[in-house]
Amino acid sequence: MSKDAKFCMGCGHPIILQNLYKILKNNNEDQKSVLGLDIGCSLLAWDFLQVNTFQTHHGRVTPTMVGFKRAKPEALTFAYTGDGGAYSIGLQSLLWSAKRNDPVTVIVVNNSVYAMTGGQTAPTTMKNQITLTSPVGNSEEPIDGLALVRAVNKKAFVARTAVNNPKQLQEYLQKAIESQKEGNFAIVEVLSYCPTSWKTFGIGTNNFLEGLKNVFVMGEY
Amino acid sequence: MKFKILLAGDGGQGVQTIAKIVSECFFAKNFEVISIPNYGLEQRGGVSLSFIQVSDKQIFYPKFAKADFLLLMSEQARERTSEHVSADTEIIDFKNYQEIILQNKISRSSLNIFFLGVVAKFLSEKKLISKDDIFVIFEKKLASKKNWEENKQVFEIGFLI
Amino acid sequence: MSDKRFLNGYDVVLEACEDAEATQMFGYPITPTTEILSGWINKSLQNKNLHCLQTEDEVAAGFAVCGAVMAGAKAFTATAGPGTVLMQDALSMAEGMRLPFVALIGQRGGPSSGTVIYSQQEVNLSIHGGNGEGMRIVLSPSNLEELYSLTRKVFNYAYKYRFPSILLTDGYLLKTRQSFSLPETKIENQKLLALVDETSQKNIRNIYTLEKELMSELEKNKQDFEEMSKEIVEFEIYSSDVAIDDVGNLVIAHGIVGAVAKEAVDELNKQNKKVALFRPVSLSPFPKDELNKLAQKIKNIFVCESSLGQLRDLVKQNLEYEVKISGIFKPAVGVEAEEIVDLVLSNK
Numbered sequence: 001m002s003k004d005a006k007f008c009m010g011c012g013h014p015i016i017l018q019n020l021y022k023i024l025k026n027n028n029e030d031q032k033s034v035l036g037l038d039i040g041c042s043l044l045a046w047d048f049l050q051v052n053t054f055q056t057h058h059g060r061v062t063p064t065m066v067g068f069k070r071a072k073p074e075a076l077t078f079a080y081t082g083d084g085g086a087y088s089i090g091l092q093s094l095l096w097s098a099k100r101n102d103p104v105t106v107i108v109v110n111n112s113v114y115a116m117t118g119g120q121t122a123p124t125t126m127k128n129q130i131t132l133t134s135p136v137g138n139s140e141e142p143i144d145g146l147a148l149v150r151a152v153n154k155k156a157f158v159a160r161t162a163v164n165n166p167k168q169l170q171e172y173l174q175k176a177i178e179s180q181k182e183g184n185f186a187i188v189e190v191l192s193y194c195p196t197s198w199k200t201f202g203i204g205t206n207n208f209l210e211g212l213k214n215v216f217v218m219g220e221y
Numbered sequence: 222m223k224f225k226i227l228l229a230g231d232g233g234q235g236v237q238t239i240a241k242i243v244s245e246c247f248f249a250k251n252f253e254v255i256s257i258p259n260y261g262l263e264q265r266g267g268v269s270l271s272f273i274q275v276s277d278k279q280i281f282y283p284k285f286a287k288a289d290f291l292l293l294m295s296e297q298a299r300e301r302t303s304e305h306v307s308a309d310t311e312i313i314d315f316k317n318y319q320e321i322i323l324q325n326k327i328s329r330s331s332l333n334i335f336f337l338g339v340v341a342k343f344l345s346e347k348k349l350i351s352k353d354d355i356f357v358i359f360e361k362k363l364a365s366k367k368n369w370e371e372n373k374q375v376f377e378i379g380f381l382i
Numbered sequence: 383m384s385d386k387r388f389l390n391g392y393d394v395v396l397e398a399c400e401d402a403e404a405t406q407m408f409g410y411p412i413t414p415t416t417e418i419l420s421g422w423i424n425k426s427l428q429n430k431n432l433h434c435l436q437t438e439d440e441v442a443a444g445f446a447v448c449g450a451v452m453a454g455a456k457a458f459t460a461t462a463g464p465g466t467v468l469m470q471d472a473l474s475m476a477e478g479m480r481l482p483f484v485a486l487i488g489q490r491g492g493p494s495s496g497t498v499i500y501s502q503q504e505v506n507l508s509i510h511g512g513n514g515e516g517m518r519i520v521l522s523p524s525n526l527e528e529l530y531s532l533t534r535k536v537f538n539y540a541y542k543y544r545f546p547s548i549l550l551t552d553g554y555l556l557k558t559r560q561s562f563s564l565p566e567t568k569i570e571n572q573k574l575l576a577l578v579d580e581t582s583q584k585n586i587r588n589i590y591t592l593e594k595e596l597m598s599e600l601e602k603n604k605q606d607f608e609e610m611s612k613e614i615v616e617f618e619i620y621s622s623d624v625a626i627d628d629v630g631n632l633v634i635a636h637g638i639v640g641a642v643a644k645e646a647v648d649e650l651n652k653q654n655k656k657v658a659l660f661r662p663v664s665l666s667p668f669p670k671d672e673l674n675k676l677a678q679k680i681k682n683i684f685v686c687e688s689s690l691g692q693l694r695d696l697v698k699q700n701l702e703y704e705v706k707i708s709g710i711f712k713p714a715v716g717v718e719a720e721e722i723v724d725l726v727l728s729n730k
Binding site: 031032034036039043046047050051052053054055056057060063064065066067068069070071072075092093096 | 580
Binding site for chain 2: 498720
């Protein structure tokens with residue numbers, strides 16, 4: 001099903017990707033699916049699944065998939081991105097795609113940091129969280145990207161889950177696919193592990209994730 | 222033969238409408254024509270220019286340094302076009318037409334059509350194109366628009382001066 | 383001739399895009415290419431196969447073009463000045479991934495917001511604006527006929543060779559209205575196949591783990607680019623009744639200045655001045671061999687451009703002979719035929 005993961009030990013990405021693939025395969029929609037990848041750790045998914053994939057640039061996966069979908073409406077198009085790509089450098093495009101209700105599905109993997117570059121402050125970094133660029137703790141509250149999306153689109157499927165809630169993760173991914181088929185925008189944010197940047201081990205990693213759930217409201221918006 | 226026409230006025234005065242009619246008229250008479258508008262950043266209130274060149278041979282470049290004929294429809298346009306005026310440039314200056322415009326109660330919205338008439342007279346005297354040539358295009362472009370009757374009269378007034 | 387029409391540059395470009403069988407446009411309003419965006423939207427109201435999206439910015443427009451061509455649609459964008467700067471993000475991806483990206487660029491004055499209608503200052507940006515080696519096709523039209531034929535060519539070259547392809551024009555030419563006839567010989571359209579579809583599984587990347595992987599990829603691309611260059615390099619040599627072997631003086635200009643230079647050369651030839659025009663139509667790949675063939679016999683080169691030397695630098699890069707270079711360099715300002723005549727006559 002997948003090549004050897006190039007993700008770090010304990011990373012949340014492979015869990016999310018494998019759940020997505022399972023759904024596509026079960027639905028017999030793996031061949032008509034196209035997975036666009038933002039830059040960030042999401043790019044490591046480029047040869048991970050047996051679906052068509054391509055990398056884009058940082059923050060640009062959503063407009064790329066908008067172009068793809070407009071050119072080929074019968075395809076199932078996924079924009080797979082991290083929190084920085086979605087809510088910082090790519091926020092303008094994310095919001096406008098949501099506003100236009102483009103029928104694409106955005107999957108945002110939120111691990112609260114820029115992980116590929118080693119753990120810098122992201123738009124989702126929690127208040128007082130220590131990162132390489134917030135060495136004395138982040139002074140800002142994190143952004144709620146889903147609230148922004150909901151504010152500009154009433155029809156979209158908008159939900160947040162976590163990588164350690166596999167049942168809910170599958171349910172939301174399925175609903176997001178249905179939303180696209182009905183012609184609507186969809187966004188699923190997945191709170192995800194990053195033990196490397198968090199500098200956590202074992203249960204500590206899980207505790208960190210549970211802490212994220214206290215800050216980011218889980219469920220459908 | 223090559224004849225260089227520069228039409229100039231304030232943005233919104235309808236310079237480009239005159240330019241379209243005149244240049245299409247030359248095109249219809251099988252001249253080689255090249256035209257290009259020029260205006261500033263402003264949507265309104267800037268200077269609006271149109272460079273038109275007419276020749277019996279192919280013309281390569283839409284701009285020119287010195288005009289053979291200049292239509293001035295505003296004071297701003299005078300300053301803006303001074304670099305394109307030579308000793309040989311023949312000028313129709315709006316200043317010399319103020320009285321006639323007042324006498325005939327020509328409205329601001331028809332001012333460009335009045336000057337189209339003046340330009341038509343100038344070009345027909347130069348034997349470049351006839352009044353009828355211009356009228357055909359003028360009618361084609363504007364007959365279906367509002368104020369056609371008024372415009373037609375104003376054109377005649379401009380031509381008969 | 384009955385097929386002669388009195389059109390402006392925008393009309394001609396739009397007609398060429400439609401004739402090239404483009405179906406998707408993505409763009410953002412900016413002078414002087416806004417009329418291409420609004421014109422395509424108007425076309426899409428008449429023809430239901432044509433689609434247009436006014437995106438949130440030029441960056442999104444560029445990446446949407448990338449997505450659309452991967453899906454197999456003929457797509458393009460049009461932009462200018464600061465928009466061309468933003469477009470580099472997508473152009474760089476297209477260059478890295480060998481996507482058939484078509485951009486129509488209407489140069490305006492720079493740097494920054496500059497002026498809005500005309501310049502020739504986006505030569506470097508069009509060729510070398512990315513973080514790479516500038517493997518892009520850049521064609522510069524000088525009149526409406528070329529505006530049409532080169533627009534058709536940028537689509538065909540993009541789809542055949544899979545390098546980003548740019549029509550580099552300006553607001554003067556786009557706003558120029560002149561008689562226009564379609565080319566006599568029909569231009570065939572190159573097919574565009576989807577890069578990604580159900581028939582096979584593809585995983586396409588633009589980032590490499592190993593430096594050597596990227597280098598070998600670029601070496602392969604460079605080889606493709608050079609092979610292609612022989613087929614698409616384009617130029618014009620112009621003089622009236624003067625044997626090229628005997629000219630001694632060469633005016634070099636591109637785009638609309640190349641058109642002005644013809645008037646100047648006509649006038650100079652009339653005055654028995656031995657001068658010809660060399661007009662590169664493809665700025666990238668540059669007609670290097672042809673320039674050097676001429677340069678062997680030339681004493682003076684006069685580069686004339688609406689820039690402080692972007693074309694001159696291209697000429698210098700490609701010139702293999704010692705020839706004195708001078709010229710007219712007027713960023714954002716048009717060049718008059720009289721100036722070129724004076725320059726050549728004043729040269730002793």
